[in-house]
Amino acid sequence: MASYSEIAETQKSLEKSVNKMLSKFEARMKSPASRATVSSLSEEFSSFKDHTLGMLKLLRSQISALSKTQDILEMRHRRKYLLFKGVPEDPGENIVSSITSIVTERLKIPDVSADSFKACHRLGKPSEGRARPILVRFADMRLKSLVWQKKTACKGSTFAISEFLTPHRQELFTQARKAFGMKSCWSLDGNIFVKLSSGVRERVEDIRRGMENQMVTVLILVDFSNAFNTVDHEILLALLEHLNVSPCALNWFSAYLCGRQQALQKSQATETGKVKDGICALLPA
Incomplete structure (x- = not known):
């Protein structure tokens, strides 16, 4: 378990390394004698990015561990x-x-x-x-x-x-009731339990911990209501191209998404407009 002093030390180390690298980049960019090429700058930036993301990941894991411990201690008191x-x-x-x-x-x-x-x-x-x-x-x-x-x-x-319950456990309890129904969820000594459709009783925290440890999870409930209706077509195509989707497949997606129109009829009048985002509405029935 990470202590507060360890998290503070990680934060200081991260700030120090970021400021050091930024100062280095700034000095090289301002130096008239700099012969830095795009390739060398790209390599340095990639190294700097990996280091920073690694430190942030460590910081997040330490904060998460500390938060869990705090939640356990608070629930013990409650x-x-x-x-x-x-x-x-x-x-x-x-x-x-x-x-x-x-x-x-x-x-x-x-x-x-x-x-x-x-x-x-x-x-x-x-x-x-x-x-x-x-x-x-x-x-x-x-x-x-x-x-x-x-x-x-x-x-x-x-x-x-x-x-x-602690705020974290109360949120878990509320979400579990929405997903499984009031009669299939209950709490005992601060632990949240659900009764699955198979009749198996499972502790919610065990499911979450299993997912974090990359174990097989029987059920994941995620609400994607209208999520795809917010996808911008140009951004989607650019992302597909960045992911090295083959030109043939990219052209197919482009032909399918671009140039689409939708019509809205009011009484005797009809209004048309271009469809710039959304995927669900374009899928064939």
Whole structure:
């Protein structure tokens, strides 16, 4: 795991090497006696580019490792908390009393008092017509676990109980629910789980880590909605040429994409215009 000092040292090293190389290039360009050729400058620039990209890759990996460690430590602290949602909000409310009532009456857990909680408070700024969630820190982890086990007793009421996830894990949870549905996603001790169509239960973080380690991944969900409709034809052709696509294939793409028109009919009038971007609309039905 990279430490903050290691990341700072990488950043300083990168800045030093970049500034040194830029100064070298600038001096050679300004020197009247310079005999630098395009070829030599190209080789130096290529070496400089590879070095810079390598340093940036190292910096990104160090920041990623530090971010993961920070997320783990933060989630370890958040395991002591639960979020109570849908609890009516009143100006003179007694939040501890409200939570105690839900735990004892709704969840049927006895021997719970104000001393069972170390902290209870609303999250966020007040908003009209919407009750803010209540963040509860339990004095005893056993009570917290019992409340979490019995959270399904809140079904049919306005209340809901969820884990206090870190922003990163909350984003994973939100995306997983969008992809797999609410009933196929859940969290436990800060970990996000999904139930695949095959019935297999998988931890979301395991899928992500497997992709990073270039392991075989069963399912990847990516939303490319309307992405191809933004492709500029001239840029696409230039990119294909840069990738050394054969002249024959390049001419075929050019003939297919260039000179296209689209028509829009309004009542008795018809308007035409050139199609400069988009691929989906040009594909044959």
